[in-house]
Amino acid sequence: MRRFLIGAAVVTSAATLAAPAYPAKKASISVSPTSVPAGSTVHISGSIPVKGCPASDGATVTAEAVLFPPDGFGPTAERDSNGDFALDYTVPTSTPAGSYDVGLRCGGGNVGVAASLTVTAIPLGGPATGAGGTAHHSVFWTAFGASCLLLAGIAVTLRQRLARGGR
Amino acid sequence: MSIFRHRGRSKPVLALDLFVVGLVVAGIIGLAFGRQGGAPPVRVSGTVPEHGSPMPHPVRVHTHHEPRPVKAPSRLAIPSIGVRTNVIRLGLNPDRTLDVPTDYSVAGWYALGPKPGETGAAVIVGHVDSKDGPGVFYRLGEVAPGDLLGVASPNRSALWFRVYAVREYPKAAFPTALVYGQTPKPELRLITCGGPFDAATGHYLDNVVVFARQVETSGAHPR
Numbered sequence: 001m002r003r004f005l006i007g008a009a010v011v012t013s014a015a016t017l018a019a020p021a022y023p024a025k026k027a028s029i030s031v032s033p034t035s036v037p038a039g040s041t042v043h044i045s046g047s048i049p050v051k052g053c054p055a056s057d058g059a060t061v062t063a064e065a066v067l068f069p070p071d072g073f074g075p076t077a078e079r080d081s082n083g084d085f086a087l088d089y090t091v092p093t094s095t096p097a098g099s100y101d102v103g104l105r106c107g108g109g110n111v112g113v114a115a116s117l118t119v120t121a122i123p124l125g126g127p128a129t130g131a132g133g134t135a136h137h138s139v140f141w142t143a144f145g146a147s148c149l150l151l152a153g154i155a156v157t158l159r160q161r162l163a164r165g166g167r
Numbered sequence: 168m169s170i171f172r173h174r175g176r177s178k179p180v181l182a183l184d185l186f187v188v189g190l191v192v193a194g195i196i197g198l199a200f201g202r203q204g205g206a207p208p209v210r211v212s213g214t215v216p217e218h219g220s221p222m223p224h225p226v227r228v229h230t231h232h233e234p235r236p237v238k239a240p241s242r243l244a245i246p247s248i249g250v251r252t253n254v255i256r257l258g259l260n261p262d263r264t265l266d267v268p269t270d271y272s273v274a275g276w277y278a279l280g281p282k283p284g285e286t287g288a289a290v291i292v293g294h295v296d297s298k299d300g301p302g303v304f305y306r307l308g309e310v311a312p313g314d315l316l317g318v319a320s321p322n323r324s325a326l327w328f329r330v331y332a333v334r335e336y337p338k339a340a341f342p343t344a345l346v347y348g349q350t351p352k353p354e355l356r357l358i359t360c361g362g363p364f365d366a367a368t369g370h371y372l373d374n375v376v377v378f379a380r381q382v383e384t385s386g387a388h389p390r
Contacts, residue, residue, distance in 0.1 A: 033286075033349060036287075036348075036349040037280060037287065037288075037347050037348055037349060038344075038347075039343055039344030039347060039348045040344065040348040040349035041348075041349070090344070093343045093344055097279070120279060120280065121259060121263075121279045122280070122343055122344075122347040122348075123259055123263060123264055123265035123277065123343070123347070124262065124263040124264050124343070125264055125338060125341045125343065126265075126336065126338045126341035126358065126360075126373075126374035127264070127265040127267050127292045127358055127360075127374065128264070128267055128360070128370055129267055129292055129293060129294045129295055129302070129304065129358065129359045129360040129371075129374070130206060130294055130295040130296050130302065130359070130360030130361075130364070130370070130371045131271075131294070131296060131297050131298045131369065132296065132298065132364040132366065132369060132370075132371070133296040133297045133298045133299050133300050133301070134206070134207070134295070134296040134300060134301055134305065135205050135206065135296070135363075135364035135366075135371075141197050141198070141200035142197070142198060142200075144193075144197040144200075145193070145194045145195065145196065145197025145198030145199070145200070146194070146197070146198065147194075147197075148190045148191070148193040148194030148197055149190070149191065149194035149195075149198075151190050151194075152187050152190035152191045152194060155183060155186055155187045155190060156187055158183070159180065159183045159184065159187065162179070162180060162183065163180060
């Protein structure tokens with residue numbers, strides 16, 4: 001219990017220091033999972049007190065442009081009467097590996113809280129896992145088909161000569 | 168058509184006509200086969216989320232589900248197609264494509280992603296063939312849903328994964344997020360090449376992907 005109280009005090013003071021424009025204690029943001037491969041969907045949720053920013057204004061997530069292309073502004077989520085919001089965001093497959101601070105804007109101002117999201121690298125496209133050594137039967141079948149048609153041509157010529165000779 | 172004008176006149180001529188028809192049919196079939204020449208056929212089966220994220224609903228990932236830290240894989244077994252192979256570590260090429268093993272007889276694990284047994288999709292790739300003959304994943308297209316895949320690390324018992332889908336994708340439309348994206352539970356992907364072979368570029372046009380989920384019970388060590 002004492003640990004919880006100390007923890008709560010630390011969080012509270014940190015939030016107060018970080019968000020001078022919003023003196024209310026409850027501004028928060030969290031990202032889950034905290035580490036994902038590029039291309040994955042994350043859940044971003046939090047709260048912006050309605051005292052600092054009216055509930056009619058949405059919560060906009062922000063970060064580097066590579067996480068929220070093209071300008072670094074992510075989606076805007078509606079807030080409920082308590083100021084709470086939640087949204088799902090799919091990290092672009094083009095986002096480079098790295099740690100990103102996801103911040104919050106509301107009513108044209110920066111709320112001053114951030115959560116860290118680690119994006120891990122994924123390869124581009126599919127791997128080059130073959131050299132064609134077993135695809136050679138295509139050459140065989142092409143040669144076989146061409147030979148058959150050639151033989152057919154020869155046979156037709158032969159057939160015409162035979163028919164003429166038989167007359 | 169002079170071939171048919173004298174039909175029925177004499178037996179040798181009729182036989183020759185039939186022979187010619189046979190040759191034409193065989194020729195056309197041969198050419199059709201030749202055009203389709205490529206990797207061994209794949210039995211596409213099972214279901215995967217066809218678009219979007221493999222996590223349709225956000226999932227709180229609890230990493231404490233893992234009873235103990237997993238280690239990098241060193242061995243892979245696919246009993247249903249008789250594969251037992253070493254697994255090496257792979258990274259990315261300078262162009263951000265996945266590195267592949269230089270040895271066509273071993274598989275490789277994408278070491279910048281999750282380890283098999285960790286939450287997420289661990290990826291192991293292998294060649295379908297070399298320039299000279301079959302590679303380690305030559306028969307991967309024969310794997311079917313329900314088959315088991317065993318992965319082991321040095322001095323550890325095997326982790327087993329059950330196949331739930333086998334898919335073939337054009338490389339031009341490879342579903343990167345579906346294959347590498349976050350999953351709520353530990354999963355495994357096996358990838359090789361498939362489809363037609365483009366002799367001009369020296370590459371196959373498709374990739375075969377096997378999707379599997381970890382099963383709870385552990386089993387024998389794959390050798």
